[in-house]
Amino acid sequence: MSAIAGIFNYDGGPVTEEDGGRLMEALRRYPADDDRVWRSGPVFLGCRVQWITPESVGESLPYYDDGGQVAVAADAILDNRDELFGLLGIEPGRRGRMGDAELIAAAYLKWGKEAPRRLIGDYAFVLWDERKRLLFGARDLLGSRTLYYRRDAGRLAFCTAAHPLLELPGARKDVNESWLAEFLAIPVILDAVDVRGTVYRSVEQLPPAHWLAVEDGRLTLEQYDALDAPREPLRLRTDGDYEEAFRDVFREAVSSKLRTFRKVGASLSGGLDSGAVVGFAAGPLREAGKTLQAYSYLPAPDFADWTPRRLAADESPFIRSTVGHVGNMAYSGLDFAGRDSYGEIDDLIGLLEGPYKFFENSFWIKGILERAQADGVGVLLTGARGNYSVSWGPAMDYYARLLRGLRWVRLYRELKQYGRRVNVGRSRLLPAIGEQAFPFAAGIANRRRATASEPRLIHPGLAARTGVYARLAGHDVGLEGADFDEFAARAYQFGGLAYSNHQGTSITKFSLRYGVWERDPTADPRVIRFCLSVPDEQYVRHGMDRALIRRATASYLPDDVRLNQRVRGVQGADWLHRMRPAWPRFVDELRLLCRDSAAAGYLNVAQVKASLERIGPEPRPEYAYDPDARLLMRALIAWRFLKSLA
Template sequence: MSAIAGVLNYYGEPVSIEAARNMMQGLQKYPADDVRTWYDGSVFLGCHAQWITPESIHERLPYYDEQSKLAITADAIIDNRGELFNRLQVAKSRREQMADSELILLAYLKWGKEAPQYLIGDYAFVIWDEKRQHLFGARDLLGNRTLYYRHDARQFVFCTVINPLFTLPGVNKGLNESWIAEFLAIPYILDSIDVRSTLYSSIDQIPPAHTFQVANGKLTLEQYGTFTVPDKKIKFRSNAEYEEAFRQVFLEAITSKSRTFRQVGASLSGGLDSGAVVSFAVNPLHKAGKTLHAYSYVPPSDFVDWTSKSMLADESSYIRATVEHVGNLTHSYMGFSEQNSFSEIDDLIDLMEAPYKFFENSFWLKGMLEQAQRDDVGVLLNGARGNYTISWGPAIDYYARLLRNLRWVRFYREIKLYGKIGNIGRSRLLPFIGKQAFPFLTRMPFSKREPNKPLLIHPDLAARTGVIEKLTNHDVGLTESTMDEFAAREYQFNHLAISNHQGTSTTKLSLRYSVCERDPTSDPRVIRFCLSVPVEQFVQNGRDRSLIRRSTAGYLPDKVRLNQRVRGVQGADWIHRMLPIWRLVTEEVKHLCRDSAVSQLLNVKQIQASLAKIGDSPKPELAYDPDVRLIMQSLIVYRFLQKIS
């Protein structure tokens, strides 16, 4: 992938060569295979290119097509090349060498602003249409690549990352109070529900699934696509037909996302999602003469698993079963014995250009990418969104629906089989299912949805921005969720903030290491297929996640494929790793509580209360305790504020 940048000055004012050079110099911190710029009076386009696909080696960006009078700069990998070649009637002799940027231009020439609706892949691109005198661009449907911009009365400037925009006159680092309030009020991983703004008041971003057009000094944003659960489901005659259809669409997604002239890697846990990705990827790679590089995180050897019997912090035995069964891969267990969530804070802030919340696994996410870079991996596959696509199948919520709809025969048969597989008696299952089916019977009348977590945000900032009321109807962990897994799946793909959050970390991590993380489980073709499959294919004969379990027969070992009793839980060891240096954490947090600038944003009283509650040495089993998480988040925000002050 690449980093792109550009400037459009209004009223014919020429672009300052110095300003353009400064923007491109801001990208020099990232590795590049090629760096090019293009000027045309009031327009500047730049590309800091990282070559991933075979076609990208021949790609020269920015690219100007003399015949159409179109110029493009792009950060893009297009996955449905074959389909587009046919639709656009591209001669077969041109297809193999045609770069993705040229394919995007052809799509724009045919479909205009509707072109992104036909593109599948990870992309952000900008086109200068000389004839129409406007800029046009888009960000992919899942927001896997970022695009930030500054728009004022004089010009429109854009870049893949934020910091190069600060090299331009008039672009300052003033904080966006509304964004900061959301970041501080949301207790879990999501940064903000606002997909247009950023933490800086002078910089905005193109949301996922949106196009933009800049003409005559006016910026227009339009959403071009969504994911909806269709009323009419796919109907096949047998389970075997559903399984074969799934394997076909999933293999297509994996094959297209594995396209690189370098090596292919994958993150591998002991679960179904990453296991399915790895098991489907190895055969096409073997045919291409390649071996898959698989990386697995494991806790340190002295960690004592404190999680419940149904959870598993060390998934080594399941990972090993997958590795031995699948074959054709080089596998590494990665323990990162000298690293922890504290040691990576400053580097992650620089990398993310912002405070962040994924501290539990930050050190090993970076570590795997570092190793992948050393192994010359161009694409690192993962199964990050598989829980909502390929391995979706919420048994309890489905049984609650059966009960609510009075489908007694199927309900009785299913819970009997489910209990047998999971060794759970019906006397334990029925009350739980009943609560899911009829939640209003256990909910207090007229009860308000108040925050039930300790809040990091200062009460005055919360009141001034109205952030608590704004977040109340969003499933962000602020209050107890009222969503079942059916509603949660729709929310996952139609609430753009989730895609925006994931795309931000994916883009910035990939640029640092020149390793492109790609998720076949969130390929639009896979998502739409899974949303179109009847729920009875996902929960069947007492099996949750039934479709993926049946479809991976022969691909995955039964130990993994049919495991319905334990689930992996990554990050459970993060406190254990930090115990030797927890005194440093405590001292720094106490120091931030005395900082008058910080106390205007952060709830210092709550920080002090949480610190007192935790004590001098937190227990490892507090890894997901909201007070411990609040302490770490306060520390990360403090470090960020120090850097920009």
């Protein structure tokens, strides 16, 4: 709930008021309810505080524990407070007014460097242990909050945001070519696989699930935990037992994320993930006398949906069904007339402190947060990572596994039921499953997500001098030559740190701007660990994909949403349609890019020209997911960022 900042001088010398002041002044761009600092000799800590939870109102941050002689700067909302109170022996009379920073201090004083393993929630903190002369900090398991740092001779400076660190003496905004090369080379939405680097050469970041410590003048980073699948899956007696266990853990996760003295909102689509979140949130809020504020993005009113029948750019029918079934919601469907991806570029580069890739959805994500802020929302619930946790269950990949394992009887029964649900015959399903099960034996290439003809944005020279493609080999980032497998993708989502790092970066930056915390129960570690422990056959069962969540939400979601296997929502399909009035200006700017010598060192200008020629002067809306159209937009965003550094 804070933008935190600090400086530690290794030699024990005092931190100057000027340097501490520079950090705090740079944070003034963010709205705040309070702004305080703490100094002691070689340490400066600062917090620009946004009050979100009831306990945070009036909380004194940075927090100092007199008995333990520990000072804490924390950007945190903890979800397992009751568990921690019990483990730490906190008297009941203190619990209601105890802030999360104080709870973090108590956890550190009991468990030391093992404390982050005990904390569940969204957090980044740094503390100073005066007795041990130790600076210690940590970032939560999913990286939901950011923590950047800068090292120079004899000093460590850190901050929730990157730009204040660039205001310190000696800092330069030089580009980190290695990070930028990853950003340009990776064709999917992921920014980079380097979880310690940033786009700025002099600024690093603490990865998710890591702690840092500075002791005796030496900085140490260490991973303290991981989200790995258990060796042995969870074994329960009946399907109903799995469903009840799912409801128990998901209910706990959702309820723990409703803690705010302000309103609670939710970003709602027509699918299972966000639908389940609002379904489990509406009841507890009703009991608390609150109404859930729900927001949905809708395509432009004049947009003609060009997507295939199995996809839906406009999810309104499903959304209305969920709202009506769940109840206790004040619903707003927002089409953001007059807004488009092109018009938001400069503002988003400044907000995110770097280039970005989610341009198709950028304007409406911002718009929903702006509306939530205006409505007095403190917490905005999402289901952003549900595809690989609560709504896991890729039928075709699972059936390919059955085929490889020669489990013919089960495969036959499943395909018969699955075909009925999706209205596709087994004669059409079997060849597709065979290609997934034995891609090389079948002699096919269409299993690959990208081909050698996929346009590349990165300049060949930059790729060569940074060795980016060698570094990316083995990472699930959509490059050619990598067979796509949903099971491997899931393992990379949670076993690796890159996607968590990417997600947490945008969540933190948006919350700082708007004072609204996005909280995702589908990314709660308790939920993820439970979902990773459930046997695969619970996720694809009786011809039903994503079967566990469909069964477990029988009374929480309407059947037309819960049992829908034929239509899936797709967001951002109208981004090119919205940009058509601005397209001439967009093209003119790309032509300037192609003549800029600075861009030529980083961007594949020849490919930009070729993609521009291919898309043409009048882009069709159905080019929204065309790789050339997407390359053009990403090129312009990268170029705008590079120009901002001049």
